[in-house]
Amino acid sequence: MNEKQPATAKPQRDEAVVSAFVERFAAQLTEAGMVRMPARVFAAILSCDSGAMSAAELSEQLKISPAAVSGAVRYLSQVTMISREREPGSRRDRYRVHSDQWYEALGNRDQIVKSWEETMREGVARLGPDTPAGRRLAETQEFFAFLGKELPLLLERWREERERTYGGSA
Amino acid sequence: MNEKQPATAKPQRDEAVVSAFVERFAAQLTEAGMVRMPARVFAAILSCDSGAMSAAELSEQLKISPAAVSGAVRYLSQVTMISREREPGSRRDRYRVHSDQWYEALGNRDQIVKSWEETMREGVARLGPDTPAGRRLAETQEFFAFLGKELPLLLERWREERERTYGGSA
């Protein structure tokens, strides 16, 4: 037989295949507005078996300089999509995707929405609540308020559904 | 009295104030990943009393060339945040924000989410559903599926709430 793995071996990673997937997903994230290096780094960590990678591993797999890794992980930590951990007794950091954590990063979006809402509120006041433009802004403000209220609820529902699927039977 | 407007006059636009608001909101949209000119154009139209502006008006208020206006409105039309209309018997287009329509542009996001989900599905298949990485991707896929299902519902709820507020009593 020409199988790549004997029946008893555990499934083996074909690094070329992994890399192709990583680059594809990263490209999609980039298209959606994410900066390229953080997107690639995030995709790589998400796709590794342990769920965590060192800077050296990232540097090698993505063929980028340590400087680029440094910048990307700083950004990703900032927006809480990964967390940094140091293995005690080593000087090597590892960067990890906490499954439960990075969904919440979407929740950070509601901070953005909040600030938009604030801007709308100010706009209504400045342009006048009785002007046509003011009324339009007021409605937009309500929309943002609605989102700010609903997004956290959405995440909560996800947490529940997730709990049911992965927590219950696993 | 030093009021800017007599009690009987209708509220009058102070263009400097309007412009300050437009630029502020546009800057926020830009920060959130939107390209600058489309953001400015969108903010300007949203903030004008009629809810629609001509290219010449945009060009003047934003101090940009007709070419820049052209590019921005093309983009905004594409993502359905504005619509183009021509006043019959004129050769001048007007660009309009349909309040009900641009919220839906958020809904377009669920197309993006759909394509991410597809990528995850492929990733699971390629990396192997029984590998740790494969399982992580599978969970991520479910998350995207969840979003794709929920986002349209969210918009629907907004439409209802909006109907109640603005449709019922106005």
Place this chain on the structure above:
DNA sequence: CCTTAACTTCACAAGTTTGTGAAAACAACG
């Protein structure tokens, strides 16, 4: 403490994006 592995910072070169002017293409109106 000194050595050394690992991470970070910084200035810069390469690459992209953005907005413009000028010219071309359109379309209403006489």
Place this chain on the structure above:
DNA sequence: CGTTGTTTTCACAAACTTGTGAAGTTAAGG
């Protein structure tokens, strides 16, 4: 069907962004 006001296209210059190499900093382990 030519005129004229309007929008679009295109090549280019300016501004910004990105990723790198190299030097600098930090901290584990001898």
